[in-house]
Amino acid sequence: MADISYRDAVTIALREALREDDRMFIMGEDIGLYGGPYAVTKGFVEEFGRERVIDTPISESAMVGAGTGSAMGGMHPVVEIMTINFTLLAMDQIVNHAAKLRYMSAGQYTVPMIIRTVTGGGAQLAATHSQSLEGWFASVPGLKVVTPATPYDALGLFRSVRNEQDPVIFVEHILLYSTRGEVPDDHYLVPLGKADVKRRGDDLTLVAYSRMVQVALDAAEELAGRGINAEVIDLRSLRPLDIGTVVESVKRTGHAIVVEEAWRTGGFGAEIASQIQEQAFDHLDAPIGRVAGAEVPTPYSQPLEMLAIPSLESVVAAVESALGR
Amino acid sequence: MKQATKIADKAVLLDYYRQMVQIRVFEERAAEQYMLGKIRGFLHLYIGEEAIAAGAISALGPQDYLVTHYRDHGHALARGLEPKVIMSELFGKVTGSSKGKGGSMHLFDASRRLAGGYAIVGGQLPIAAGLALASSLQHTDDIVLCFLGDGALNEGEFHESMNLASLWRLPVIYFCENNLYGMGAPVEEMVAAPEIHRIAEAYNMPSQRIDGMDVLQVHEITSEVVQHVRDGNGPYFVEAMTYRFRGHSMADPVNYRQKEEEEKWMAKDPISTYKAWLIQSDIASKEELDVVNQAVELEIEEAVELADQSPFPPPEALYEDVYAQS
Numbered sequence: 001m002a003d004i005s006y007r008d009a010v011t012i013a014l015r016e017a018l019r020e021d022d023r024m025f026i027m028g029e030d031i032g033l034y035g036g037p038y039a040v041t042k043g044f045v046e047e048f049g050r051e052r053v054i055d056t057p058i059s060e061s062a063m064v065g066a067g068t069g070s071a072m073g074g075m076h077p078v079v080e081i082m083t084i085n086f087t088l089l090a091m092d093q094i095v096n097h098a099a100k101l102r103y104m105s106a107g108q109y110t111v112p113m114i115i116r117t118v119t120g121g122g123a124q125l126a127a128t129h130s131q132s133l134e135g136w137f138a139s140v141p142g143l144k145v146v147t148p149a150t151p152y153d154a155l156g157l158f159r160s161v162r163n164e165q166d167p168v169i170f171v172e173h174i175l176l177y178s179t180r181g182e183v184p185d186d187h188y189l190v191p192l193g194k195a196d197v198k199r200r201g202d203d204l205t206l207v208a209y210s211r212m213v214q215v216a217l218d219a220a221e222e223l224a225g226r227g228i229n230a231e232v233i234d235l236r237s238l239r240p241l242d243i244g245t246v247v248e249s250v251k252r253t254g255h256a257i258v259v260e261e262a263w264r265t266g267g268f269g270a271e272i273a274s275q276i277q278e279q280a281f282d283h284l285d286a287p288i289g290r291v292a293g294a295e296v297p298t299p300y301s302q303p304l305e306m307l308a309i310p311s312l313e314s315v316v317a318a319v320e321s322a323l324g325r
Numbered sequence: 326m327k328q329a330t331k332i333a334d335k336a337v338l339l340d341y342y343r344q345m346v347q348i349r350v351f352e353e354r355a356a357e358q359y360m361l362g363k364i365r366g367f368l369h370l371y372i373g374e375e376a377i378a379a380g381a382i383s384a385l386g387p388q389d390y391l392v393t394h395y396r397d398h399g400h401a402l403a404r405g406l407e408p409k410v411i412m413s414e415l416f417g418k419v420t421g422s423s424k425g426k427g428g429s430m431h432l433f434d435a436s437r438r439l440a441g442g443y444a445i446v447g448g449q450l451p452i453a454a455g456l457a458l459a460s461s462l463q464h465t466d467d468i469v470l471c472f473l474g475d476g477a478l479n480e481g482e483f484h485e486s487m488n489l490a491s492l493w494r495l496p497v498i499y500f501c502e503n504n505l506y507g508m509g510a511p512v513e514e515m516v517a518a519p520e521i522h523r524i525a526e527a528y529n530m531p532s533q534r535i536d537g538m539d540v541l542q543v544h545e546i547t548s549e550v551v552q553h554v555r556d557g558n559g560p561y562f563v564e565a566m567t568y569r570f571r572g573h574s575m576a577d578p579v580n581y582r583q584k585e586e587e588e589k590w591m592a593k594d595p596i597s598t599y600k601a602w603l604i605q606s607d608i609a610s611k612e613e614l615d616v617v618n619q620a621v622e623l624e625i626e627e628a629v630e631l632a633d634q635s636p637f638p639p640p641e642a643l644y645e646d647v648y649a650q651s
């Protein structure tokens with residue numbers, strides 16, 4: 001066992017990939033000379049050279065398009081988009097092209113490309129730099145969306161993502177990089193489409209992904225002190241989605257609350273809530289609760305930003321209201 | 326130093342000095358407050374590039390629009406926003422230019438036609454074209470001055486905007502602050518045609534490269550360009566050579582630049598070279614200039630104090646200005 005940070009986990013995963021897969025290369029803004037905006041690729045140029053660790057111009061659309069083309073041509077690219085906010089400039093390439101090439105060519109062309117990007121708010125970066133847009137990608141057939149919440153999952157999921165034959169958006173959270181956790185020394189994989197019960201409990205089910213898993217766990221700890229035992233389920237990937245684990249839990253607890261950082265309207269939590277009621281309606285003792293980001297562009301000012309992002313307090317409040325306390 | 330042929334007025338010459346010092350001191354105090362945790366998120370300092378803001382923005386009329394990127398404090402100060410209003414925004418306080426909701430990278434002041442700091446690289450470029458379109462559709466002679474970094478040249482929006490502006494002969498000046506790097510990326514490794522101003526030729530747009538460390542040259546040339554654009558001759562592209570003396574943001578340790586390069590550029594410090602010129606040319610004495618510095622120091626100190634003492638926005642501000650109030 002080793003105690004490593006989430007950042008370390010991604011670094012290890014990428015280094016492994018570059019060492020083991022000679023079709024793999026990574027490209028992105030400031031990943032080489034600068035060492036990566038979040039220091040994930042520090043030392044990579046020295047180890048792998050500038051041909052496999054490519055600093056790109058600030059051209060998100062061209063980067064993703066070139067990644068797609070290189071994948072069609074036999075390479076295995078990892079394209080890093082500095083933050084998920086900037087994927088908006090590459091939306092055409094991701095949604096209109098990468099996601100559809102296999103289907104439109106009837107399997108003649110495939111796009112085994114990994115897009116790494118950084119989601120989330122809470123760092124006071126204001127409205128243009130604090131969004132959680134992963135749910136948008138999860139609604140696109142042809143894409144897969146992976147959202148690790150811990151170092152263990154980041155490393156294990158990335159290893160699985162390398163075996164995918166289709167484009168995957170690998171979503172890291174800005175506030176998770178310095179968090180730490182244990183990972184085994186032996187090689188392991190975390191499969192896509194397999195949710196993880198991060199805490200056992202019988203009174204209600206909290207469903208979350210990415211950083212909100214930590215918020216849900218903190219809330220569960222607080223609730224335990226008030227005599228409420230919450231189960232916390234980490235989805236780990238949004239597409240493929242493991243709704244089975246969620247449904248099984250809700251059938252046992254009778255209560256579900258979905259926690260997500262993204263805006264409520266059209267948020268991925270709505271999909272989860274919908275599938276729970278389709279599959280476990282008779283087991284529900286109360287309406288499915290939702291805790292989501294405030295429906296505003298994220299404000300810069302600290303006290304306002306804290307109100308805009310789900311917190312331990314807002315989750316606890318939602319749980320108590322769902323349980324009628 | 327360019328001779329001040331067209332500017333005889335001592336008060337004007339001294340005001341360029343004051344503006345540059347104001348920006349420098351503002352940025353230094355902001356950096357200190359960042360280290361104290363009073364300012365958070367991203368903070369991009371303009372230190373080293375002051376001659377551009379002071380020289381170019383002073384060439385605008387009050388009805389002209391100013392549009393810029395996230396490295397925007399200098400531009401906002403040069404446009405006349407009060408330091409305390411900007412500092413308060415950086416502190417996230419209600420007394421800020423956007424009541425604390427926009428932060429350092431998103432400064433606005435409609436009363437001075439500062440139509441924004443934009444933090445998505447290249448995002449301001451089509452918007453500037455649109456402001457120019459509004460001006461031409463409304464038959465005013467207001468023009469738009471739009472700043473961009475050398476990094477923005479590589480976004481598709483740059484090329485789309487250049488074409489649109491030229492095709493429609495829009496009254497916009499695209500003003501590139503070429504500080505040789507976009508974050509840690511050297512411009513010559515990122516732009517296939519590193520003589521940036523020549524890219525404009527492909528869009529049939531006139532352009533020139535100027536010395537961005539010389540406030541008088543920046544002012545004189547920008548004034549000519551403003552007239553050219555105001556006279557209905559279509560858009561213009563300026564590339565000003567400059568250097569940021571600090572990191573890209575407060576988080577950047579700057580380990581990708583050579584010491585010699587930094588020293589070479591710092592020797593061209595736009596403030597100390599201009600100060601020396603003012604003294605040598607007998608336009609102002611060292612003592613007069615010291616008085617300017619002291620007044621600025623006091624002004625910025627008061628700005629920090631006001632920002633610190635002002636309240637944070639109230640919780641209900643969270644939902645204000647998402648839409649028009651019904």
Ligand SMILES: Cc1ncc(C[n+]2csc(CCOP(=O)(O)OP(=O)(O)O)c2C)c(N)n1
Nearest residue numbers: 086396444445446474475476477506507508
């Ligand atoms: C679309 C987009 N991609 C990436 C970024 C991250 N980023 C912010 S500033 C910057 C460098 C910009 O350099 P330049 O345009 O030269 O301006 P300078 O900072 O040198 O003034 C980058 C890559 C961003 N804000 N927006």
Ligand SMILES: [Mg+2]
Nearest residue numbers: 474475506507
């Ligand atoms: Mg630059």
